[in-house]
Amino acid sequence: MEEVDKILIHSLKQTGTNVGKDVQSVKHFTSELIVEAVVRCLRVIDSALGSGLSPSLPPGMSARFRVGMSLAQACQDLGYKGEIGYQTFLYSNEPEIRSLLMFLVEKLPKESAEALDQPAGKSALLQKSIAAQIKAQLAMPWLPPSCRLPMLCKTQNPGPSYSFQCQNLSLPHFRNVPGNKQLKEEKDYHRDFLLPVTAQLSRHASVPASLMEHHAAELSATHEWENEWNSQGLLSRLTPEEYRSRKRARLQKRIDEQLRTATQPRPDSLSAHRSGSDLTELLQFFGGSPLPGDILTKGTRFTHTEKFTFTQEPERSAQQMAAAASSLPSSHQSEEDLQTQQQEELAALQQKLQQLCLSLEEVGGDIRQLTVSKQQVSDELKQKELSNAEKEDSVLVKKRTIDLLPDAENNLAKLQALVEGSAKRVVNLAAQWENHRAPLIDEHRRLKELCSNREMESSRKLTEIKELHDKIRQSAEEAKKKDGLYKQLITEFENLPKDVSRSAYTARILEIVGNIRKQKEEITKILSDTKELQKEINSLTGKLDRTFAVTDELVFKDAKKDESVRKSYKYLAALHENCTQLIQTIEDTGTIMREIRDLEEQIETENGKKTVSNLEKILEDYKAIRQENSALAAKIRDA
Structure with missing residues (x-):
């Protein structure tokens, strides 16, 4: 066992x-x-x-x-x-x-x-x-x-809990790059300068979250690459390296185009002056006067301030200048009067500014209306030009028809001959087209069938390639599993005691087999001896019964004649009965011995079942159940 x-x-x-x-x-x-x-x-x-x-x-x-x-x-x-x-x-x-x-x-x-x-x-x-x-x-x-x-x-002890916060990690990735110098530099950097993962993070509690996030990102990138390669890479019929290089070149080209487009000057900055000049010309064309100071032209903030200061107001007269000079603050004026005067001037300037803003809004509304009207006029002009062109064509056709009216019969005959010639030419061209069309259709059908066959062949080969990839992947997985199993067996073999050899195990197995064979032979011998003993017992029992029957018959005949023989007959009968009881006692003894052995085996089995300890457990569990029931009853009563 x-x-x-x-x-x-x-x-x-x-x-x-x-x-x-x-x-x-x-x-x-x-x-x-x-x-x-x-x-x-x-x-x-x-x-x-x-x-x-x-x-x-x-x-x-x-x-x-x-x-x-x-x-x-x-x-x-x-x-x-x-x-x-x-x-x-x-x-x-x-x-x-x-x-x-x-x-x-x-x-x-x-x-x-x-x-x-x-x-x-x-x-x-x-x-x-x-x-x-x-x-x-x-x-x-x-x-x-x-x-x-x-x-x-131990397993459910409340420990410190942290939020899931991950940070970027820098892990060494060794790739097969052309040239050993770069690979050596990467190794030197990873060995001498790259910090451990635990030292790259600001918080030690973020290490598991960062590692899990990094691993998940690498795993998703690997899955995306496998899906892209299985869906698009195989159809391109390139190697993985060529497909990656072509994808990298396309991405570099797109980046260059985006940068080139971003560095070119925008057409809006060039058209700003044109829009202002075109709007001024349009206003002059419709009879409007140009705005004072050429507001639509672009300029710096200094030029706008200068124009606002010197062009919006006419030249002041001498009296105004004198009034302004008189309005200047004197040294003996108080600061409150000066602040009041400045606030009045500020309010006046703000009012003027509001008026100018209103005037600018009105001018802007006029400009928008003029732009809309200009667009409408241009649309009407285009429509009229189209209608004029159609009328000119119809007039030209009518003029040619009128020129042909004086000689109508000859012109009709010529027109009829021209129509017939055109019809014949069309029929001839149709016949020629049919002659050219039939081989072209056959060639098209042949090429189409060839193309479909090639597509079927390519799809079949693509399916075979995918199956081969799957087989390669399965073979690689099986190889990994077998390699792992080999390593495990090597580890177990190394852990086994070296002093025991295979011959010892073989000898032990042969010894066990020999013992089983000997036990089987002994069991067979015991069975055969038991059968022989049973046969011998049966034969002796039969012989005893026959001998007793013959002896009883002979002694019974003589017992009728002789008294001593009669006593012998009684002793014979008593002897036979005692022998029968003795044999029955021996058989009962054997049965009792067998029952004793069975009971001993049952006792051993019951001892193996741990009946006493199980009974003790049952009693303890019974007491525990009674305590639980009493506690529940107390809770129910309290409720």
């Missing part, structure tokens, strides 16, 4: 069951470990059947009974024919658990078993153990701190 238990424990570890190193046999399995092993196996066999089952036992006894009943029902649904119930998991015994685990291990799919054997190397084993721990922690139900057991405090 030790070899069977080792195989079972190894299979359970592959399904993700956390079996400790100290557990070497099924009899060391606890109830929690049994429930976890059964749930893991059910999830691997049928995910829908085991998804709703928890791999850990809850603390409450009623919940434990429900979990045991659910597991028993799931195993029965899977096809287990043995006796099973909640007691199998809560009050387990070694034979039942061994048979149940053997049934579940036999039900495990071979593909999943092969997949579980694939991880190789220390890193792969570490990743597998990390994944198993994460799955186990995710499968555990969350409990509030007051309801947690000591075993859950």
